[in-house]
Amino acid sequence: MQQKDIKRLTMLLLFAPFALWILLLILLPHIGMVILSLREKVAPRVYEFGFGNYIDFAMEPIYWNTLLRTGSMALLVTALALLIGFPIAYYIAKVAGFRTRGALFLLCLIPLWVSDLIRAFGWILLLRETGVISTFLQWSGAIDGPIEFLYNDATVVVGLVYTVILFMIVPLVSTLDGMDNSMIEAGYNLGGNGFTVLRRIIVPYAMPGIVSGCIVVFMLTAGSYLTPILLGGKNSSWFTEQIYDQFITRFNWESGAAFGFLLLAFTSLVIWLGLKLSGQTLANTVAKS
Amino acid sequence: MTPNPTFDLECNNIAKSFGKVRAVNDVSFTIPSGSFFSILGPSGCGKTTLMRMIAGFEEPTGGDIKIKGKSVLGTPPNKRNVKMVFQHLALFPMMNVYENIAYGLRCSGHDKDEIKRKVHDVLERIALPDVADREIHQLSGGQKQRIAIARCMVLDPDVLLLDEPLGALDLKLREAMKIELKLLQHQFNTTFIYITHDQSEALVMSDHVAVMNKGDFEQIGTPQELYHRPNTAFVAGFVGDSNRWTGRVKSGDATGGMAETDQGLPIKFTANGQSQISEGETVDIFVRPEFIRTLRGADRQSPVEPHETSIDGVVDSLLFNGANSRVLVRGSTGQLIEADVTLTGSGDLTPGEDVRLAWSSEQATCFARHEAS
Numbered sequence: 001m002q003q004k005d006i007k008r009l010t011m012l013l014l015f016a017p018f019a020l021w022i023l024l025l026i027l028l029p030h031i032g033m034v035i036l037s038l039r040e041k042v043a044p045r046v047y048e049f050g051f052g053n054y055i056d057f058a059m060e061p062i063y064w065n066t067l068l069r070t071g072s073m074a075l076l077v078t079a080l081a082l083l084i085g086f087p088i089a090y091y092i093a094k095v096a097g098f099r100t101r102g103a104l105f106l107l108c109l110i111p112l113w114v115s116d117l118i119r120a121f122g123w124i125l126l127l128r129e130t131g132v133i134s135t136f137l138q139w140s141g142a143i144d145g146p147i148e149f150l151y152n153d154a155t156v157v158v159g160l161v162y163t164v165i166l167f168m169i170v171p172l173v174s175t176l177d178g179m180d181n182s183m184i185e186a187g188y189n190l191g192g193n194g195f196t197v198l199r200r201i202i203v204p205y206a207m208p209g210i211v212s213g214c215i216v217v218f219m220l221t222a223g224s225y226l227t228p229i230l231l232g233g234k235n236s237s238w239f240t241e242q243i244y245d246q247f248i249t250r251f252n253w254e255s256g257a258a259f260g261f262l263l264l265a266f267t268s269l270v271i272w273l274g275l276k277l278s279g280q281t282l283a284n285t286v287a288k289s
Numbered sequence: 290m291t292p293n294p295t296f297d298l299e300c301n302n303i304a305k306s307f308g309k310v311r312a313v314n315d316v317s318f319t320i321p322s323g324s325f326f327s328i329l330g331p332s333g334c335g336k337t338t339l340m341r342m343i344a345g346f347e348e349p350t351g352g353d354i355k356i357k358g359k360s361v362l363g364t365p366p367n368k369r370n371v372k373m374v375f376q377h378l379a380l381f382p383m384m385n386v387y388e389n390i391a392y393g394l395r396c397s398g399h400d401k402d403e404i405k406r407k408v409h410d411v412l413e414r415i416a417l418p419d420v421a422d423r424e425i426h427q428l429s430g431g432q433k434q435r436i437a438i439a440r441c442m443v444l445d446p447d448v449l450l451l452d453e454p455l456g457a458l459d460l461k462l463r464e465a466m467k468i469e470l471k472l473l474q475h476q477f478n479t480t481f482i483y484i485t486h487d488q489s490e491a492l493v494m495s496d497h498v499a500v501m502n503k504g505d506f507e508q509i510g511t512p513q514e515l516y517h518r519p520n521t522a523f524v525a526g527f528v529g530d531s532n533r534w535t536g537r538v539k540s541g542d543a544t545g546g547m548a549e550t551d552q553g554l555p556i557k558f559t560a561n562g563q564s565q566i567s568e569g570e571t572v573d574i575f576v577r578p579e580f581i582r583t584l585r586g587a588d589r590q591s592p593v594e595p596h597e598t599s600i601d602g603v604v605d606s607l608l609f610n611g612a613n614s615r616v617l618v619r620g621s622t623g624q625l626i627e628a629d630v631t632l633t634g635s636g637d638l639t640p641g642e643d644v645r646l647a648w649s650s651e652q653a654t655c656f657a658r659h660e661a662s
């Protein structure tokens with residue numbers, strides 16, 4: 001009996017930090033957000049329960065257009081990160097020799113040692129009107145006047161892909177690593193060409209890694225703030241910027257909370273749809289990669 | 290050499306080097322249609338490399354491979370009609386049994402109904418008609434084995450390569466699968482090339498066996514030939530169990546003679562057909578345990594035949610294994626000799642008993658040492 005109690009106590013103690021973390025840092029703030037977002041300001045310091053903040057969002061096309069724009073850009077970034085990251089991951093896991101593999105992995109990690117902010121400023125140094133690329137192109141005679149590469153969507157997408165691609169590569173490498181080479185050879189041996197082997201064997205095998213990489217990358221991108229603001233400027237129209245605006249500039253916490261909650265709901269919906277379409281479950285993607 | 294269509298596979302002097310390592314060394318052989326051919330050799334002797342060259346995953350550094358009389362050098366693996374059962378089977382875990390078998394048919398562009406018919410047909414033939422909808426992890430080891438073979442056989446290959454496919458199975462199942470593989474080969478009537486380091490697998494199943502050592506073929510022959518008339522010391526030592534001595538020839542001619550082992554034991558031998566053995570040469574002598582008679586009690590004193598070698602010794606221990614029981618005898622010169630005995634359960638040999646071992650010179654195979662082997 002006593003043994004059992006001790007065991008239970010140990011379990012409780014081990015579980016406590018995790019439970020507290022979930023409760024205090026994730027559940028409580030979100031509950032607070034939901035409650036906050038459901039308050040309507042009817043007069044100074046007078047609040048009423050209601051869906052006014054959400055209705056405001058629905059009535060104002062700029063708001064939901066920004067959300068949709070953020071969502072589609074994040075999807076684009078996810079797709080690009082997958083397209084670029086998959087060959088890299090495949091090379092690291094299957095083609096590179098044992099020693100090269102470690103070096104390549106390290107190379108992928110290096111950008112992560114530098115903070116987001118510094119990286120974004122790095123891009124700015126390269127891309128601004130008086131930046132390295134513009135100057136070089138003028139010097140080489142390819143262009144006549146200086147060109148501003150910053151503050152457009154393409155730059156934002158490139159910057160975001162650069163920031164998040166590591167989170168695509170890591171799960172992909174770990175799933176591809178677990179794949180027996182003879183499986184690929186069997187695919188060829190039974191008559192498949194390179195494309196068939198990729199489509200019917202490698203990609204299905206790597207699916208858990210692909211899905212979990214995509215989830216992480218999509219979440220990170222949709223919720224990112226620094227990169228779109230710094231590289232896209234004021235007119236990047238990123239949804240997190242709207243949230244920031246509501247909280248900080250307008251001091252409208254109620255609607256900021258509603259926006260934050262909407263972003264969470266929207267990204268969750270997209271991920272749910274993605275899981276449904278790819279026929280994966282959250283459990284097996286997270287467990288496998 | 291003119292292409293001969295009765296050979297499913299011909300290899301002429303194929304060689305493969307990985308940098309400085311010579312994995313396969315000018316190997317030549319031909320395999321007639323519909324036979325079961327085994328390549329037997331110790332670990333690391335180049336069996337897998339040879340097979341991968343036939344399948345097209347490695348490019349030979351020299352020589353030619355012909356399938357059905359046509360050279361396949363430069364043909365990519367997916368264009369060769371050679372299918373392979375991998376060591377760990379390499380079934381696709383994300384597909385069910387039906388999809389696994391249908392994969393190859395899809396690649397070659399068969400239509401849906403035909404695929405369905407063929408898959409069910411082949412499942413019928415491997416006696417697993419009901420597993421089409423199962424996932425791979427729901428199969429037993431032996432069933433996986435058969436699915437892996439079916440997945441290849443459904444494509445009607447010219448040659449089926451099997452790389453130690455029984456390696457991952459437990460002993461009981463291995464025994465059962467040996468017989469099953471042989472039956473499957475008969476049923477499909479396709480040429481099987483079977484790689485193994487387990488001599489009993491090779492001997493039981495094959496029509497022909499090639500013994501491979503350090504990238505070379507030592508001997509190709511039927512299992513009986515290899516067992517009873519080995520050409521080299523390596524084959525004699527590797528195929529079947531043997532007592533092995535090294536010694537020096539005391540006297541001898543082309544037919545046989547007398548040698549003395551390093552321990553000082555005189556042994557009469559018959560010269561192995563292929564090699565000339567002259568006096569003073571260092572030789573390896575092999576005697577199989579089943580050809581050694583164990584004499585006990587009064588029999589010990591009876592004179593042995595003139596062509597027989599006999600040695601007195603003391604029973605060191607009994608290795609009981611039912612019908613394959615052995616006795617270990619410590620001879621007068623100190624070394625241990627293994628002999629087959631029949632143990633009946635009463636009045637058997639006991640450790641410490643004095644015995645005499647005797648064997649005919651015909652059973653003492655002798656090979657000259659040319660270089661250190």
Ligand SMILES: Nc1ncnc2c1ncn2[C@@H]1O[C@H](COP(=O)(O)OP(=O)(O)OP(=O)(O)O)[C@@H](O)[C@H]1O
Binds near residue numbers: 307332333335336
């Ligand atoms: N890709 C490679 N690069 C370098 N050396 C290799 C390579 N593949 C095989 N070898 C070497 O070639 C030799 C033969 O290897 P192989 O795999 O053919 O042996 P094997 O007979 O199949 O052995 P096992 O029974 O253990 O599977 C070995 O010495 C091995 O180290």
Ligand SMILES: [Mg+2]
Binds near residue numbers: 336337338452
């Ligand atoms: Mg091998």
